[in-house]
Amino acid sequence: VALLIKFPGCTEAAVLAGVEGVLPLQQVRLLLADLVQEEVLYARIVLLKAEKVDLFAIRRPAAPQIYVPSDDLSLLHVDRQRYAVHYFPTPDCIVKYGQLAQEIDRV
Numbered sequence: 140v141a142l143l144i145k146f147p148g149c150t151e152a153a154v155l156a157g158v159e160g161v162l163p164l165q166q167v168r169l170l171l172a173d174l175v176q177e178e179v180l181y182a183r184i185v186l187l188k189a190e191k192v193d194l195f196a197i198r199r200p201a202a203p204q205i206y207v208p209s210d211d212l213s214l215l216h217v218d219r220q221r222y223a224v225h226y227f228p229t230p231d232c233i234v235k236y237g238q239l240a241q242e243i244d245r246v
Contacts, residue, residue: 140228140236143180147227151219154226171226172214179235182208185223 142157143149149157155167162170174180186204206222208214217224229235 140174140179140232143226143228144232148225150223150225168215171224174236175208175214175226177235177239178229179232179239180226181229182214183225183227184208184217185225187221187223 142154146153151164151167151171154171155162155164158167171180171182175182184206186206188201208217214224
């Protein structure tokens with residue numbers, strides 16, 4: 140969570156690099172999806188475009204296509220070949236993360 144507070148908008152690859160191999164990729168994805176479900180983080184899904192190369196085309200930068208995941212969409216089922224998932228801290232992420240840590244400590 141501290142990494143995402145410092146660098147909001149990180150992708151899974153950036154978070155994986157930030158934990159320096161402590162967790163495998165699938166565990167990082169599960170952890171991030173659980174933090175989104177607990178509303179500590181929120182996610183945005185960005186379409187990755189494979190640009191067509193045309194020598195004579197006028198180049199205009201296209202706006203990225205950003206999607207807000209719905210409640211019934213699991214972030215674990217997003218096609219990572221076509222989309223990148225970016226994670227952001229919620230405004231009250233520290234409070235919610237603290238509450239979550241207290242709940243885990245009680246178990």
